[in-house]
Amino acid sequence: MTKSKIKIALVLAFCITLFGCLTKSDKKGGAVTKPxxxxxxxxxxxxxxxxxxxxxxxxxxxxxxxxxxxxxxxxxxxxxxxxxxxxxxxxxxxxxxxxxxxxxxxxxxxxxxxxxxxxxxxxxxxxxxxxxxxxxxxxxxxxxxxxxxxxxxxxxxxxxxxxxxxxxxxxxxxxxxxxxxxxxxxxxxxxxxxxxxxxxxxxxxxxxxxxxxxxxxxxxxxxxxxxxxxxxxxxxxxxxxxxxxxxxxxxxxxxxxxxxxxxxxxxxxxxxxxxxxxxxxxxxxxxxxxxxxxxxxxxxxxxxxxxxxxxxxxxxxxxxxxxxxxxxxxxxxxxxxxxxxxxxxxxxxxxxxxxxxxxxxxxxxxxxxERSLFWHFPIYLQSVKPKKEEARDPFFRTRPGSVIRKGKWKLHEYFEDGDLELYNLDTDLREQNNISNENPKIVKMLHKELIDWRAKTNAPVPTELNKDFVK
Missing domain, CATH: 3.40.720.10 (Alkaline Phosphatase, subunit A)
Incomplete structure (x- = not known):
């Protein structure tokens, strides 16, 4: 629905709401008010x-x-x-x-x-x-x-x-x-x-x-x-x-x-x-x-x-x-x-x-x-104190990627190298043990769902190489 159509619907909703507030009462005869x-x-x-x-x-x-x-x-x-x-x-x-x-x-x-x-x-x-x-x-x-x-x-x-x-x-x-x-x-x-x-x-x-x-x-x-x-x-x-x-x-x-x-x-x-x-x-x-x-x-x-x-x-x-x-x-x-x-x-x-x-x-x-939760961050965010931040490397808190959580499973995908990290949050809340190699079917399922979600939301995935990058 476009914003203009939603606005029309909102105006109608306001009129209905106003009328309802003026006329509706509870079983005891008191006015019903929105919280x-x-x-x-x-x-x-x-x-x-x-x-x-x-x-x-x-x-x-x-x-x-x-x-x-x-x-x-x-x-x-x-x-x-x-x-x-x-x-x-x-x-x-x-x-x-x-x-x-x-x-x-x-x-x-x-x-x-x-x-x-x-x-x-x-x-x-x-x-x-x-x-x-x-x-x-x-x-x-x-x-x-x-x-x-x-x-x-x-x-x-x-x-x-x-x-x-x-x-x-x-x-x-x-x-x-x-x-x-x-x-x-x-x-x-x-x-x-x-x-x-x-x-x-x-x-x-x-x-x-x-x-x-x-x-x-x-x-x-x-x-x-x-x-x-x-x-x-x-x-x-x-x-x-x-x-x-x-x-x-x-x-x-x-x-x-x-x-x-x-x-x-x-x-x-x-x-x-x-x-x-x-x-x-x-x-x-x-x-x-x-x-x-x-x-x-x-x-x-x-x-x-x-x-x-x-x-x-x-x-x-x-x-x-x-x-x-x-x-x-x-x-x-x-x-x-x-x-x-x-x-x-x-x-x-x-x-x-x-x-x-x-x-x-x-x-x-x-x-x-039960539903999946998604995060998408095609950007970089620098570190401040790397040791305390426990990131993958000392340079960034965030590198470009996406994340999905489904039930106890959480999958991280990183766009620079295609790495995938899988964690079982029920047993590893601190995300210390990447178990992607031990669970290829779970990884495949979650990764497909993540890719499908990005397609559905037109989520941009950066692919252009940075000419300043030093390996």
Missing amino acids: NILFILVDDLGWSDTGFMGNPVYETPHLDKFSSDAVIFSNAYAPAANCAPSRACIMSGKNTPRHGIYTVGSSERGKSKNRKLVPTPNTITLNDNFITLAEALKSNGYTNASIGKWHLGENPKTQGFDVNIAGSHAGHPKSYFSPYKNPALEDGKEGEYLTDRLTNEAISYINKNKAQPFFLYLPYFTVHTPLQGKDSLVQKYTLKLNGDERFNAKYGAMVESMDTNIGKILKTLDKLNISDNTLVIFMSDNGGLASVSSQFPLRGGKGSYYEGGIRVPCIIKWPNKIKTFRKDDTPITGLDIFPTIMDVVNDKTNYNFDGTSILPLLVENKKIE
């Missing part, structure tokens, strides 16, 4: 960097409590291993080959002499032709705010948001302490902490819009670099770590500040008596930065398509509907967010999603049909 939606997307938070995921150092008491009566997804994945492509996928419901955003900035990262292929050119802005999650919710009667990092264009208000605070094309703040030098955010008092400020803006927005269905997209800049935490917390973690180089005191301070602020927002929902009818989604946009903090037991980190770069923490809570609290091991992806929310608001428009609704899994504990 508020709070989507908290943290930047670069690793899979095991919170208490509820077992971190022994970083303290997240508010998220730990929040997770105790929610669904925790232990096999949640980002659609891409770094910021911009992951966010583009989440907002559009489309995988990377559909929109062409594969990385941040140029795809020619690292030294040219180490790149065998000319990588696929990268797109840096999400085209307005894509219907975003915000646009779809707007057609369903929602008022929308983006408070924090946007990174997909100059202003999220061109993509369905009514309010934009702090969002631009910038991928990270110049400073976490005011003055911020952010054109989309007025400076606060000198020394004001950015995470605190965004939380205060979010609370203000909730208070102003508590009487109507709202979508609050809260993409915190934290815990992205630059590593800047409050002095008292940095000192706390410096003492706590006592020289343990697996962790980072400044990072720990940022994680705890994030948790404290999320606690404030959740408390606001409780005070306003709207918690029960608010769907809250918490996740990270990609894996944690291995050069900053260990992603153990996973291999690699942000920018890598080993588990450390794409597996992320995820909690979903909706008290009115989700009654079974649990840790669920179903593999899900950020591509599922958009279709799930459309299912929540009963929008039947055909958006041609690359993900699927997990609403039945959430509210009925009903297993979703």
Whole structure:
């Protein structure tokens, strides 16, 4: 369906929604209201960097409590291993080959002499032709705010948001302490902490819009670099770590500040008596930065398509509907967010999603049909600290290739040399033992499915040799 046809369908849906809101009532005679939606997307938070995921150092008491009566997804994945492509996928419901955003900035990262292929050119802005999650919710009667990092264009208000605070094309703040030098955010008092400020803006927005269905997209800049935490917390973690180089005191301070602020927002929902009818989604946009903090037991980190770069923490809570609290091991992806929310608001428009609704899994504990998950990255991304990143070589976290996960199996394909790596995630979560030679039938099956998926999505595969490459 073209965007113009979808827009017509959305206008009709809005009219139907408006009429329904005016006329529909529940069995007790009260008005039926759509749920508020709070989507908290943290930047670069690793899979095991919170208490509820077992971190022994970083303290997240508010998220730990929040997770105790929610669904925790232990096999949640980002659609891409770094910021911009992951966010583009989440907002559009489309995988990377559909929109062409594969990385941040140029795809020619690292030294040219180490790149065998000319990588696929990268797109840096999400085209307005894509219907975003915000646009779809707007057609369903929602008022929308983006408070924090946007990174997909100059202003999220061109993509369905009514309010934009702090969002631009910038991928990270110049400073976490005011003055911020952010054109989309007025400076606060000198020394004001950015995470605190965004939380205060979010609370203000909730208070102003508590009487109507709202979508609050809260993409915190934290815990992205630059590593800047409050002095008292940095000192706390410096003492706590006592020289343990697996962790980072400044990072720990940022994680705890994030948790404290999320606690404030959740408390606001409780005070306003709207918690029960608010769907809250918490996740990270990609894996944690291995050069900053260990992603153990996973291999690699942000920018890598080993588990450390794409597996992320995820909690979903909706008290009115989700009654079974649990840790669920179903593999899900950020591509599922958009279709799930459309299912929540009963929008039947055909958006041609690359993900699927997990609403039945959430509210009925009903297993979703097993499916394959795909990642495509025809680009290069240089190493920062090779030893910590556990990549295939010391030059790049990512070399051009694709990945498929199906059940317990995960296959990596590399375009430079055609190498294939197969891992059994049930027995080898750290992806240490490539068992492709022992399982040729599994490799053949997964590789064919990966090739077929690339054909279906018109995924570009770089083949041109780089004249600067030195063997």
